[in-house]
Amino acid sequence: MAGAARPSGKVATRADLEALPENVVGEIIEGVLYTSPRPRPRHANIGGFLGADLKNSFQRGHGGPGGWWILIEPGIELPNSPEVVPDLAGWRRERLPELPEGALTIPPDWICEILSPTTRRHDQLVKRPFYARVGVPYLWFVDLDGRTLTASKLQEARWVEIGIFGPDDTIRVEPFDAVEISMADWWPAGD
Numbered sequence: 001m002a003g004a005a006r007p008s009g010k011v012a013t014r015a016d017l018e019a020l021p022e023n024v025v026g027e028i029i030e031g032v033l034y035t036s037p038r039p040r041p042r043h044a045n046i047g048g049f050l051g052a053d054l055k056n057s058f059q060r061g062h063g064g065p066g067g068w069w070i071l072i073e074p075g076i077e078l079p080n081s082p083e084v085v086p087d088l089a090g091w092r093r094e095r096l097p098e099l100p101e102g103a104l105t106i107p108p109d110w111i112c113e114i115l116s117p118t119t120r121r122h123d124q125l126v127k128r129p130f131y132a133r134v135g136v137p138y139l140w141f142v143d144l145d146g147r148t149l150t151a152s153k154l155q156e157a158r159w160v161e162i163g164i165f166g167p168d169d170t171i172r173v174e175p176f177d178a179v180e181i182s183m184a185d186w187w188p189a190g191d
Contacts (some may be wrong), residue, residue, distance in 0.1 A: 014082050029081045029130050034120055039087075042144055043116045047072055047087050049186045050112060050142065054090065057179040064179040067093050068109075077103040078134055088112040088128070090175075107131075110175050112140040132157060138175050147187055149173070 002080050012033035017026045020035060027034045030137050039047070051072045057064025065109055069091045076084045089108035096106055111131055113123040121143065132154055139159065141150045147167035152159040153174060 011080075026083065027081075027084060027085050028083050029126060031080055034122060034126065036122070037190050039114070040116065041118075043087075043114050045143055045188070046144065046186050047112075047114055051088055053181050053185070054088075058090070058176060061066060069093065069096060069099060071104075074104055076108070077105050078107060081130070081134075084127075084130075086111040087114045107134045107136050109136070110138040110140070111136050112142060115141050115143045115145075117145075128159065132159060140173075142186075147183075149183060 006074055011031040012028045014028075016033050017028065020026045023038055023039055024035050054068070054104060056062045056068045057062050058066060058068040060066065071089055073085055073087060074089050076086070076089065078084060086108070088111070090110040091104075091106065092109045095109065098131075113119070113127060128139065135154065137154050139152045139154070141152075141187045142148070143150070144166075149165045149171065151162040151165070151171075151173045154160075162174055165173070165183060167187050168184050170180050170184075172178075172180055
């Protein structure tokens with residue numbers, strides 16, 4: 001996210017989020033308000049492709065095991081962080097049997113952030129350590145410019161790299177290693 005604001009030590013609140021213009025995405029992580037513009041088309045496109053791949057196999061059970069909720073840009077409420085918005089997140093249904101009517105308050109089992117010029121620094125320096133502190137077991141970074149996927153697993157409160165994959169790879173990577181995913185499908189011709 002492009003900017004952070006903590007005027008005179010004030011802890012950001014939901015009212016600060018509600019005061020933002022509609023074209024701005026806001027998050028409050030550990031009391032700090034972070035803002036950025038809405039995702040650009042390439043960012044949204046990759047998120048849509050990855051979300052579709054995972055939803056079909058892991059949420060709907062088409063060609064895969066099912067057993068997950070996969071959501072694009074869900075708002076999640078966690079302690080001292082009333083609004084965290086990962087690009088994609090997934091919950092195992094054994095931990096979250098039904099989607100709640102209200103806010104999601106359980107940390108996801110998997111998060112994917114799409115790194116773009118406006119989000120890269122925030123995703124890596126703010127969100128990555130935050131996700132470790134709240135116990136998210138798996139974190140993926142999709143790098144738009146590098147056309148790579150970096151997958152990590154949380155072990156003893158530290159991120160351990162599972163692998164780095166390139167734009168033409170067909171992958172089986174935790175926690176979604178039950179199904180092959182073609183990364184080439186994420187990058188439309190001419191992109």
